[in-house]
Amino acid sequence: MIKRLFPHPLLSLMLVLIWLLLVNKITTGNLLLGVLLSFIVPAVTEPYWPNRARLKKPLLGFEYVAVVLWDIIVANVQVALIVLFKPQDKINSQWVTVPLDLTSPEAITVLAGTITLTPGTVTAMLSADAGCLLVHCLHTDDPEAVRDEIKHRYERRLKELFQ
Secondary structure: OHHHHOOOHHHHHHHHHHHHHHHOOOOHHHHHHHHHHHHHHHHHHHHHOOOOOOOOOOOHHHHHHHHHHHHHHHHHHHHHHHHHHOOHHHOOOEEEEEEOOOOOHHHHHHHHHHHHHOOOEEEEEEOOOOOEEEEEEOOOOOHHHHHHHHHHHHHHHHHHHHO
16 A cells, blocks of 8 residues: 555655755645645656666665765866866866676666766766766876776776665
């Protein structure tokens, strides 16, 4: 019975929270409407979620988020230093191909998003066979080191999380 009412409990909770943030006022009516939406939206979209991603070790997600947040802070400083102090002709932008060991579409999406969230890098393309990502790096003298760092810091953790 609970599974029918809440086929996606985290989605339901997020819908209520997002609804309350959007209306920017917590009232009984807004809360009831948010709860109503948290029943309706997952129930209507249930047929479109046949193979939901399952986290194998969900607690590792906290470690992953901490690593990503730290890397975002460090990359912000690095990009600021590059932009402010490095002459334009000394900036060495590179395209880096990152071969993937991940097979889960959700894990690949999280990896691509993580790369794009980190200042100085952006995921430009996923290969047709989902075997590699094309990443643009603002400045590097060693594209292989960038590739290895992405695989070690992010992909390895995502593989433990999703596969």
